Amino acid sequence: MKKTIALYPGPAFHHMISMVELGKLILQHRSDVSITILVPSMPLEESKTCSYINSISHRLNPIISFYYLPAIQMPSETLSRADIAIESIKLNSSNVFQALENISLTSKILSFIITSTTSFSYHPNIPTYTYFNSCASTLAAILYLPTLHNQITSSFKDHPSSLLFIPGLPPVKSSFMPEPVLDRQKPIYDFFLNYSTSLSKSNGIIINTFDFLEQQAIKAIVNGDCVTNGTTPPLHCIGPLIVDAKDRAGGVSDDVSSDCLTWLDSQPSGSVVFLCFGSRGTFSAPQLKEIAIGLERSNQRFLWVVRNPSNAAEAELPEGFLERTKERGLVVKSWAPQSTILGHESVGGFVTHCGWSSVVEAVTYGVPMIAWPLYAEQFLNSVALVQEMKVAMPMFLNGEEETIGNGEGVVSAERVEERVRELMMGSEGKALRERSLEMRMMAATAWNNNDGGSSFTAFSNLFDLWQI
Numbered sequence: 001m002k003k004t005i006a007l008y009p010g011p012a013f014h015h016m017i018s019m020v021e022l023g024k025l026i027l028q029h030r031s032d033v034s035i036t037i038l039v040p041s042m043p044l045e046e047s048k049t050c051s052y053i054n055s056i057s058h059r060l061n062p063i064i065s066f067y068y069l070p071a072i073q074m075p076s077e078t079l080s081r082a083d084i085a086i087e088s089i090k091l092n093s094s095n096v097f098q099a100l101e102n103i104s105l106t107s108k109i110l111s112f113i114i115t116s117t118t119s120f121s122y123h124p125n126i127p128t129y130t131y132f133n134s135c136a137s138t139l140a141a142i143l144y145l146p147t148l149h150n151q152i153t154s155s156f157k158d159h160p161s162s163l164l165f166i167p168g169l170p171p172v173k174s175s176f177m178p179e180p181v182l183d184r185q186k187p188i189y190d191f192f193l194n195y196s197t198s199l200s201k202s203n204g205i206i207i208n209t210f211d212f213l214e215q216q217a218i219k220a221i222v223n224g225d226c227v228t229n230g231t232t233p234p235l236h237c238i239g240p241l242i243v244d245a246k247d248r249a250g251g252v253s254d255d256v257s258s259d260c261l262t263w264l265d266s267q268p269s270g271s272v273v274f275l276c277f278g279s280r281g282t283f284s285a286p287q288l289k290e291i292a293i294g295l296e297r298s299n300q301r302f303l304w305v306v307r308n309p310s311n312a313a314e315a316e317l318p319e320g321f322l323e324r325t326k327e328r329g330l331v332v333k334s335w336a337p338q339s340t341i342l343g344h345e346s347v348g349g350f351v352t353h354c355g356w357s358s359v360v361e362a363v364t365y366g367v368p369m370i371a372w373p374l375y376a377e378q379f380l381n382s383v384a385l386v387q388e389m390k391v392a393m394p395m396f397l398n399g400e401e402e403t404i405g406n407g408e409g410v411v412s413a414e415r416v417e418e419r420v421r422e423l424m425m426g427s428e429g430k431a432l433r434e435r436s437l438e439m440r441m442m443a444a445t446a447w448n449n450n451d452g453g454s455s456f457t458a459f460s461n462l463f464d465l466w467q468i
C-alpha cells in the first residue's frame with residue numbers, strides 16, 4: 001500500500017501556501033511517501049486558491065495530490081471575515097473524517113497535519129499534528145489563553161495598558177494580544193479558547209521557527225509552563241521555512257519582478273530600505289503622505305510597496321514625490337517579489353508589518369527590521385522581534401501603539417525619517433545588522449544536516465515518529 005501524509009489547511013489562502021511548502025519540504029527529505037492535501041471550501045478566497053492550485057499542481061503531480069472536500073453552504077451571507085472562517089472550519093469538519101477514510105482505502109496515512117481547527121480527533125488511528133505558522137511567543141500566548149481567561153474577567157481590549165505575564169515572554173500589554181482574542185464577546189474568541197485547550201490533544205506541534213531564534217519562548221513551551229491545566233504536546237521547531245517568491249500566487253507579474261530586481265541591481269550593496277506590509281497592509285491617505293515625506297527627508301534609498309488601490313495611492317503621495325525621489329527610490333504598486341528582494345544584496349533594511357512569513361524571510365536573509373505591526377498577531381510578533389530576537393527596532397515609542405497602532409493616529413514623517421535613518425546609518429541599526437547576520441548564520445545552521453542542526457534533527461525525529 002502507498003504511504004501518504006495528509007495535510008489539511010485552514011480555510012484561508014495563506015494556510016494553503018504553508019501546507020504546500022510543508023509538503024514540498026517533507027518530499028525533499030523523503031521520496032518514498034506522497035502528500036495528500038485536503039482542500040476545504042474557502043468562501044473567502046476560493047478563486048485565488050483554485051488558481052494557485054492550478055498553477056502549481058502540474059509541477060507537483062503525482063507526488064502532491066489535492067483532495068477536494070465537498071462544497072459547503074454558509075448559513076448567512078452577512079457574516080464577518082472571522083465568522084466566515086469559523087463557520088467554514090465547522091462545516092468542512094464533517095467531511096474530513098470521510099475524506100481520511102476514503103484516502104485510507106488506497107494509502108496508509110502515516111500522519112495528519114492541520115493548521116487552524118479545534119478538532120484533533122478526526123480519526124482514532126491516525127496521529128494528528130498541528131502546524132503553527134507564527135512565532136513561538138504567539139504560540140505561548142495562545143497556549144496560555146485559558147489561564148488568562150480564568151485570571152481576568154474582562155476583555156483584553158477593555159484594559160489595553162494592563163500588563164500580561166505570559167511564560168517565556170517579556171510583560172506585554174493586553175492590547176498586544178492577537179486581534180481575534182481581544183474581545184471575549186466575539187465568537188472568534190471562543191474559537192481560540194477551544195483551539196488552545198484542544199491543542200493538548202494533538203500528537204505534536206510543528207512550528208516555523210528555530211531554537212536559537214526564540215530561546216525563551218520555546219523553553220517556556222517545552223517546559224510546560226504555558227499550559228496550567230493539561231499537557232503540552234511535543235514541540236517540533238523546523239524553521240526557517242520560506243516560500244520562494246515565484247511559488248507564491250499573489251499577483252506579481254514578471255514585469256514588476258524584473259523592474260524591482262533590475263533597479264536593485266543598480267543600487268550599492270546594503271543601501272536600500274525595503275518597505276512592505278503583507279497582503280492586507282494598507283494605510284490612510286494622511287499616513288501614506290507622512291511615510292513619503294519621511295522617506296524623502298531620510299535621504300536613504302528605498303523600495304516601497306504600496307498596497308492601496310493603485311490610482312488612489314498615487315494621488316495620495318505628496319505632489320512631485322515620485323519625480324524628486326526617482327534617482328534613489330522605487331514605488332511598486334500592490335505586490336513585489338518580497339523574498340527575492342530581501343535576499344538581494346542591495347537591501348540593507350526592512351520596514352515590516354511583522355507578519356510571520358515576512359519575519360522568517362528577513363531572518364533567513366539577515367536583514368534588520370523596523371517593526372510596524374498592523375493587524376492579526378503582529379503586535380505580539382513585534383515584541384518578540386524587538387525584545388527576544390533583537391533583530392528589529394520598534395516604530396512606535398512610549399505606548400503609541402494604543403492610539404496610532406489601532407488606526408486612530410498617524411506615525412509622523414519625522415518619526416519615519418528618524419527610524420529609517422537610524423536603521424540604515426545609526427549605531428542601533430548597526431547593532432541590529434550584526435545580530436541579524438548572526439541570526440542568518442544560525443538559521444542556516446539549524447538546517448545543517450552534518451552538524452545535527454536543531455531544525456534538521458526535529459524534522460528527522462518526526463519521520464522516526466511517523467515511521468518513514
Ligand code: UDP
Nearest residue numbers: 278279280335336337338339355356357358
Ligand atoms: N509578499 C510578497 N509580496 C508583497 C507582499 C507580501 O511576496 O508585496 C509575501 C511575503 O513574502 C510573505 C507573504 O506574502 O511571504 C506575507 O505573509 P505575512 O505572514 O508576512 O503577512 P500577511 O500577508 O499574512 O499579513
